[in-house]
Amino acid sequence: MPELPEVQTVVNEIKKQKLVGEKIKDVEILVPSLVAPMDTAAFAKALKGRKITDLSRRAKYIVATLDDGNYFISHLRMSGHFVTIDAKEERGRFERARITFANGKALRYDDIRKFGRFNLVKDKEEILGKLGPEPLEKSFTPKLLFSLFPKDKKVKLCVKAWLLDQTNVAGLGNIYVDEALWLAKIHPERPAASITMREAEALRDAIQSVLKKGIANSGTSLGHTQGNFISADGKHGNNAETLNVFHRQGKPCPRCGAIIEKSVVAQRGTHICPNCQKK
Template sequence: MPELPEVETIRRDLAPLVAGRTITGVEVDPGTLPLLAGAPIETLRANLVGRTIRSLGRRGKYLLFELDDGRWFAAHLRMTGRLVWRERGAPPEPYERAVIQLDDGHDLRWSDLRKFGTWRLHASAEEVTAKLGPEPIDAGLTEAQFRRVLEGRRAPVKAVLLDQRRFAGLGNIYVDEALYAAGVRPDTPAGDLSRAAMGRLYRACREVLERGIAHRGASFRDYVDGQGNEGQQHMFVQVFRRTGKPCYVCGTPIARSIVGGRATHYCPRCQRPARRPRRAGEGARRAG
């Protein structure tokens, strides 16, 4: 499940290798084409072949290839997507679905076990980024802005953090890890968090994402970096996929539940339910 740290690692690996390179060919498995590209292969080739890649950026979980005609080619790995750089004569990758050939004799190989990944061409980067919230690691995101997204919301705090319209780049792994680091139970209504808890969560989201980038992403199953190597972050998780194992802090077995339709991992002792703050006039109504 590539999230911000995994996609950023891939971007850092590939950016110096593809910048200035011209696309000379595009091949896509016919059975994957409708889901991946959403367009006939002839249309895809007409739009990409002959175009030079100016730069490779990222927003949230999207890789953004800037093309020399002003358009942007956006790739989203979804659940099991991989994008690796290989010499043209290298053997096919496992579950290889598509290849972008470059003018220096190398390929960008796209693999996707579950075939959920997408390629889309956009007139501007804003067509992708406009629908995304700020990234928790954005230098300009203040704690006050972070709190305003959470305040008043009755949805579980985990669901709010996973909503890419609210915060871009967070996924199941790093949300579970951030909530644990902040001592916040995942099913707590976001608006019930205290100001102090929101502050802890703001800092925890930054820290776990930065740690994931430093460890080059988490390779629980499908993820590999732009060179085809596994990351190391899965070796440092505190709660994610540690169901039944002792909490590193208190020894309580890590619990698993479903929050917002997603498998969720937390420590029942370190992440206790929040007390709902009393609203103005509530005590008087009860007294009456």
């Protein structure tokens, strides 16, 4: 699933293609579930003739501000891709929607698994209101992160599950959580309530470091099939080769040489160095 760096890469790429400020000429929604509960025709009608005045990211959402004050908010979920194409290009095999612009370019939305979602709302807080803080903001200090962790020692929720919950910290998913916990030398099964101020400092730095590297490398693509991350320029990300633990089970830890192990934590495949990350 695309995480913060992948979604940011898509936003950066669409901006580079100069689609912000262009008038939307046509909208085709090919899969009704993409815009549900809205009707496909109503969705297309509301978007047609509008201009995107601003494009940004919040957590794993792509937020397009429209010139009528509404917001077009999309979530790529498991396997969604936006690809910028020439409007005349033929229908793609996994194409689920197409937004055509007045300048002859189009945004094609491909989604092999069809879990992606498009929303059109007047109040963006309807979708984004419950999200936790953005981890790359200046305000995301170690003190803030520490203050967010549960303080009741009876709370058994592990730190990995806590980090994956978008209402605690926004934008993290399985890959970057494993990478950040390894960098901060914290075991993913540690109770979130047991994280000390010192560990919160290391974890804040680690989260920012892995996310910044992910963005600098245009995201992580774990393979080269349609189900993997592809940015709006049709390219795969380069971050996979730089990962330290994720998908590296059986290989040596880059820090200490111990063999990286894979287990299941918070129902997700989890990668740790048993020497660097002690329970």
